[in-house]
Amino acid sequence: MALVGPSGAGKTTVLRALAGLRRARGRISVDGHAWLDSARGLDLPAEERSVGLVFEEYDLVPHLSVRKNVEFGRKGGASLLERFGLAPLADAKPRELSGGERQRVALARALAPDPAVLLLDEPLSALDAHTRGEVRTELQQLLREADRPTLVVTHDFEDAATLATQVGVLVQGRLRQLGTPAELVASPADPFVASLTGANVLRGRARRAHELTELELPTGELIRSTDPAEGEAVAIVYPWEVTLSRTPPDDSAQNHITGVVASLVPVGNRVRARVGPLTAEITNDSSERLGLQVGGTAVASFKATATRLLPESLSR
């Protein structure tokens, strides 16, 4: 499971409370063992909770070798060193390792005492952009092999969706929505969840128009949706639902917004294009075929059936 939310949402606080590193009230019980029960005055110290915690900066003990770090919690971590591909680095000191290697050491160290629960605090944020994707895939694999209840805390929805099967959105200490990544994308509970999952969020005034709903943007443009809404509302459209063309196309899409191309950012085999108020994700091929250029104009099209409407009151 992953907890995702903006900084200051209380994600790390949740982890520290689970690990027993921070005072908390309430109840925590794992596999039938109570760790915290304020009503009964029970609060196990961190060293008596069966939890493996991987810290944001990995926090390896600097004066101990990789082997000593991994064996800190339990002796005989040779097989773990082997399994995590750390055997050749066993005698290295943490400062000699790359970010990805440090993370593997931290994970091996946390798993060595065979904890009932594994907690990871922003496991990818200490890495630079170009090693991040690689380490994320590697981490996904390692977590699958670790095969135990795992809670990952991150501010990045993509990280959460890759590493977890269930994602909870935490904002200002409150759980806004809990579901699979697909569920959060398909039906975000509020505009914040929608923008966290990468959607375009457009604000305006909604009113009924025949069988559809029309949302009037502050710029005067109209967006149609099959969802019902009335008054202040937001439209939610995912970048991969938006197509681009040079002239308004003659197609079934109800929504066409003409705008200036503000940016074109290649992301792997795709291009993220910013057109007017919208972000569209199209293939490199399409981008080249259209001859898109920053500063030029383009028409962004998306279907009324792909446009979700939520009342503005949910966004707070």
Added chain:
Amino acid sequence: MKHAFTATAVAAATLALAFLVVPVVALFLRVPPGDLIHALGTSAAQDALVVSLKTSAIAHVAVLLVGTPAAYAIGRRRFRGRALLLSLIELPLVLPPAVAGIALLVTFGRLGLLGGTMSALGIDIAFTQVAVILAVAFVETPLYLRAAIASFEGVDGTLLDAARTLRARPFRVFARVALPLAAGGLGAASALALARGLGEFGATLLFAGSLQGVTQTLPLAVYAQFEVNLDIALAIGALFVVFGAALLLALKLIPGWTRSISLWTFRSASSPSTSS
């Protein structure tokens, strides 16, 4: 104008340096080196050396054994009245040593606060080697505690948290993680406290007296021999200069040495061929 000021500043620095160095050098110039070494062989100097080394060693070990866990406890916690506690620890540093001596006397002396009870038990501390040890420990403790607390404060707390989540009991967190991470600062604190303890004069004189072979430490011997045999006083002074210079130089060099090590490993880590 600018040049004139630079010249003045350089002149000031030269003056200050000369003011500090010339008297120290003078210690060595008054008597030939051979006579100095010979003077150190006299019974007065030998006795003082033995008393100093013995009392300082015992006091220092006691200060480290009690002061280190105490500094850890204070350095890693935030609590009400912490600033007051730190001020109390530092207070003896700003007291004249003679005041410290009198304070110890009215505490442990025969008519002192605790002395009466101890005297009834047959324990009489004042003017014994135990008194010297107490006086040395009394001046060492604030110096060591203050620096050791700062060293433990500088340890990254999440490393201690990490150790706890790895099932480390409090003693193991202290011994395996906090202590090695604070070791550099603790070493420097220990060395400075030891030097201060060896040089202790006023508190020892008032509380323990200056009895050759019993309570007369090296600094007390300097004072005692000053009017009897100046050569011995000068020889002990020279000994202090050599010891102090060696200590300060070691403190300057050891951090530089560790820094160059970490630089070297950083460089080797960034070149893939040597990283494994």
